Amino acid sequence: MVFFDQLAANLIYGAILGAVYGLATMGLSLIFGVLRIVNVGHGAFIMLGAFTAFWMFVLYGVPPLASISLALVIGLALGFVIFYAIFKRLLDAPELSTLLATFGIGLLIEELAKQLWGPDYVGYSWNIGAIELGFTTIPLTKLYAFGSSVVIAALLYIWFQKTKLGAAVRAVVEDRDGAMVCGINVNQIYALSFALGIGLTVASGVLVTLFVPVGINVYMGGEYTLKAFVIAVLGGLTSPWGAFYAGFIFGLIENGSYTILGLIPGVEPFSLTRFLAFMLLLVILLIKPTGLLGGEK
Amino acid sequence: MSLIRRYKPMVPLLLVYIILFIIGVSVPGMWQPVAFIMFYIALGQAFNIFLGLTGYVDFGYVAFLALGSYGMALSLQHFGPELGFGAIVFGIILGVVMSLLLSLAVGAVALRLRGAYFAIATIGVNEGFRYLVEGLRLWGGSEGIVLSGKMREIFGREMSIYLSTFFSDVLVFVVAIIAGIVTLTILKENGICFNGIERRRRRCKSYGHKRY
Numbered sequence: 001m002v003f004f005d006q007l008a009a010n011l012i013y014g015a016i017l018g019a020v021y022g023l024a025t026m027g028l029s030l031i032f033g034v035l036r037i038v039n040v041g042h043g044a045f046i047m048l049g050a051f052t053a054f055w056m057f058v059l060y061g062v063p064p065l066a067s068i069s070l071a072l073v074i075g076l077a078l079g080f081v082i083f084y085a086i087f088k089r090l091l092d093a094p095e096l097s098t099l100l101a102t103f104g105i106g107l108l109i110e111e112l113a114k115q116l117w118g119p120d121y122v123g124y125s126w127n128i129g130a131i132e133l134g135f136t137t138i139p140l141t142k143l144y145a146f147g148s149s150v151v152i153a154a155l156l157y158i159w160f161q162k163t164k165l166g167a168a169v170r171a172v173v174e175d176r177d178g179a180m181v182c183g184i185n186v187n188q189i190y191a192l193s194f195a196l197g198i199g200l201t202v203a204s205g206v207l208v209t210l211f212v213p214v215g216i217n218v219y220m221g222g223e224y225t226l227k228a229f230v231i232a233v234l235g236g237l238t239s240p241w242g243a244f245y246a247g248f249i250f251g252l253i254e255n256g257s258y259t260i261l262g263l264i265p266g267v268e269p270f271s272l273t274r275f276l277a278f279m280l281l282l283v284i285l286l287i288k289p290t291g292l293l294g295g296e297k
Numbered sequence: 298m299s300l301i302r303r304y305k306p307m308v309p310l311l312l313v314y315i316i317l318f319i320i321g322v323s324v325p326g327m328w329q330p331v332a333f334i335m336f337y338i339a340l341g342q343a344f345n346i347f348l349g350l351t352g353y354v355d356f357g358y359v360a361f362l363a364l365g366s367y368g369m370a371l372s373l374q375h376f377g378p379e380l381g382f383g384a385i386v387f388g389i390i391l392g393v394v395m396s397l398l399l400s401l402a403v404g405a406v407a408l409r410l411r412g413a414y415f416a417i418a419t420i421g422v423n424e425g426f427r428y429l430v431e432g433l434r435l436w437g438g439s440e441g442i443v444l445s446g447k448m449r450e451i452f453g454r455e456m457s458i459y460l461s462t463f464f465s466d467v468l469v470f471v472v473a474i475i476a477g478i479v480t481l482t483i484l485k486e487n488g489i490c491f492n493g494i495e496r497r498r499r500r501c502k503s504y505g506h507k508r509y
Contacts, residue, residue: 030429032413036413036419038413038416040356094352095354095412095413096348096352096354098414099353099354099413103356124345150475210412226420226424229417229420229421231422233417236411240427246322257424259388261432266431266434267431267432267434268431268433268438268439270432271331271428271429271431271432272428272429272432272433273437274424274425274428274432275425275428275429275432278421278422278424278425279425281417281425282406282418282421282422282425285406285410285418285421286406286409
């Protein structure tokens with residue numbers, strides 16, 4: 001009975017965390033979907049969002065959820081600067097160049113952050129109560145993070161489907177040359193998509209801080225980059241919506257398997273869940289590289 | 298004569314190594330920085346054979362470096378007391394074999410893919426392997442294997458310090474020289490088919506070479 005209570009609690013927690021994972025991966029998928037750039041430095045932008053929440057809370061007492069809009073603005077600004085300074089020149093370059101460029105940008109951001117904020121773990125405590133479910137207790141902060149992820153993803157969906165700019169982005173993804181003929185400024189759409197992708201990633205970093213009991217540090221992003229790759233591939237790599245749904249699935253697998261693997265004596269279930277995640281990634285890459293949840297062929 | 302001509306491009310490289318070696322042994326306090334430089338040269342050359350020459354991006358590359366270390370550590374831990382110095386030679390061989398086996402596993406999966414998918418798959422295989430070692434608590438799990446005590450037990454205090462601070466660094470020089478020769482040989486022997494295999498897949502195929 002205790003096992004099932006624990007499993008149910010972990011699955012609920014997995015779904016909540018999965019929504020944040022999904023949001024954290026949408027930026028990666030958006031950038032790859034539009035620009036064909038794999039952002040290997042993805043985690044560094046999550047770290048920036050996490051530190052935005054931390055400093056706003058510590059210095060000004062701003063609740064983390066209120067920091068999301070600031071993080072989004074910082075991410076958008078950073079995205080535009082990075083695109084026009086670097087990636088505009090690399091649009092037609094070989095894939096190797098963009099991969100190494102994003103890798104380098106990630107390292108640069110992490111090392112600059114280390115110079116500014118140091119390498120140590122820091123954290124804050126934002127306690128606003130909890131919901132008692134009988135078999136488990138869910139902190140409200142985590143529920144708000146879940147709600148915020150869903151709302152941001154839904155707003156993005158509406159923006160893509162109902163606005164002219166969103167339609168322009170979809171047109172560029174569909175056919176770059178055709179969009180150009182129709183009068184769409186493709187470079188501007190690339191810049192906007194890149195900035196939006198980075199903005200979403202930085203914003204998700206704010207929510208990530210509500211799930212890290214040990215605190216945050218400048219190298220925290222590496223783990224999220226790896227998870228984001230698994231989720232992005234699961235969701236189809238080119239599809240932000242696929243990534244969001246895949247985040248849920250990943251969260252459920254990660255937390256559900258943790259409970260089950262914890263029954264095996266002599267193993268480290270926390271590491272084995274990650275092993276399973278990477279095995280899942282490899283299986284999907286081999287049998288269906290376009291992702292389980294769609295994505296282009 | 299042809300041999301001299303063939304390895305002529307190695308001369309500047311060897312000269313740099315010799316100069317670095319002389320600086321390392323003659324200037325006090327410079328041996329460790331020089332050893333680090335050589336380590337990164339060797340690592341860079343080995344990485345270049347794959348990324349630079351083939352055009353494939355392997356983000357899980359350091360897993361091979363880790364397996365080399367594990368090979369030596371396991372050899373010293375399990376065979377050190379019986380084999381003595383032979384355990385060092387066996388450790389080098391074991392490290393190479395273990396890395397080779399992982400490279401076959403990575404290749405079997407990742408070389409079926411291209412571009413970004415290849416890069417992600419290499420991360421998947423190597424990170425998956427890392428978490429498997431940690432999760433099953435193989436080879437000391439996340440704590441790893443601490444060798445200093447074992448080495449003192451096998452070789453004595455003075456010799457273990459000599460092995461870990463001088464001999465191992467000299468071996469790094471040897472690895473860097475081997476990496477240089479391998480790079481040169483690959484460029485000479487396999488030419489275009491190794492150089493830029495990712496970019497020139499069709500040409501390689503027409504020559505009858507397999508990518509994997």
